[in-house]
Amino acid sequence: MRSLLLASAIDGTLRLTDLSGWALSAEETEAIVGGNATHSTGGARRHAPGRSPFRSELAGPWNRVRRRRSGPFVVMSRLDYEVKVLAIPPVSAREERALIGYRLRALHPGDPADTVFDYRTAETPDGARRAAVYLMRREIFEAYRGLAERGALVSFDLILAHEKRALDAVVLVRRVDYTERLLFRRGALLESTLRDRQELQDTAAAPTGGGDPENCICITEGAGPPSVTDRSSAVVPAGCDPAPTEQLKFADLASGRPRRRTVPLFLPERRRPKVGPLAAAATLALCAAALLIAFGVRTVDSYRTRLADVKSRYQAVMVRYAGQARDAQSFLASREKLQALLSARPLDTYGFLASLAAVFDGDRHTPHGVTVVVESVTMSGGSFSVEARGGEPFRMAEALSTRRGFHAVRVAQIVPDDRGTSVHFTLTGKYDGR
Secondary structure: OOOEEEEEOOOOOOEEEOOOOOEOOHHHHHHHHOOOEEEEOOEEEEOOOOOOOOHHHHHOOOOOOOOOOOOOEEEEOHHHOEEEEEEOOOOOHHHHHHHHHHHHHHHOOOOHHHEEEEEEEEEOOOOOEEEEEEEEEHHHHHHHHHHHHOOOEEOHHHHHHHHOOOOOOEEEEEOOOEEEEEEEEOOEEEEEEEEEHHHHHHOOOOOOOOOOOOOEEEEEOOOOOOOOOOOOOOOOOOOOOOOOOEEEEHHHHHHOOOOOOOOOOOOOHHHOOOOOHHHHHHHHHHHHHHHHHHHHHOOHHHHHHHHHHHHHHHHHHHHHHHHHHHHHHHHHHHHHHHHHHHHHOOOOHHHHHHHHHHHHHHOOEOOOOOEOEEEEEEEEOOEEEEEEEOOOHHHHHHHHHOOOOEEEEEEEEEEEOOOOOOEEEEEEEEEOOO
């Protein structure tokens, strides 16, 4: 026996209830959405991890293998989606969805990027082709996505169309917060209207439409006919006599065996096979034949010839690279020897003294008539220190910095004499002239 659950996600949060009105807990809802449990009258039944209880429903009518349905159908709340019945011309299956999407842009005010839709097609008694289009906002669909991927989402009109062939009646689906009116002609859905609780309280009963069928089926949540004290069931929409010809409960829809397989709504496109088994087998056979022909044309001798050519080119490249490596090693060794010879040369002391003499002789007679006298010269490694008296220390330090081999020359100390006519100064720096 198939089980039915009722769902609502008007605020973006999925809520599941059974046919008796009891709300499922968060753990039971997560188990059903995740595909790890099946709801029935006896409670939640666990499935093996990784097995979806809706696997048979996901296969759809294109699967010729008959499997036992183990998962419940979840009937979406009519407040969560819209139904539009469109007249469409006879086109191919590939063009149907594009045509319906184009028609919805003019009829539906919502943004196409924020709307998802599915449809079912049928022929009316007069031979016209109609498409019942189910539209849902994407934010609400995200709450139903887990159930949609497992092929569990259905609506009352789909259940009735598959349970009762050639249905020719007006069907009223009465719930606590809304009433849905469905008009069927020989199993084809021609109209789906909705009235919520506020509209039922504010609207009086409309007269019976002349073109509607005489049969009226009223489906309610509770047992027995609608109570006259219930304000939501006291109003009968147009097209149905206040006394229904047939009274059903939601549980009656779950107890019958369907004559045809019910295809759920919003099945993911990736689960639909794009090619048949014969086409796939033929494609594999052609690919295998092409591979055999390609490998048969190329003989073993041709591969050996190509391999020998590659080996010879590889050896030539390795010989050339070995010669270049030896040349590089010889160059590095020669440069190291040159650096060792240059570092072993002693400092050019004569050049150092000649540079000092050139600078100090040029400043021997200052404007004040003071003679520059060198008192001491100290050199240690590459550093030097010169103590002198008289002259202009800063000008001489700048002059020494421009000479070859002198670096970082600066005035380290200046001390004026007692009479103030001359100064004692010390120049320091580095010298690497060789």
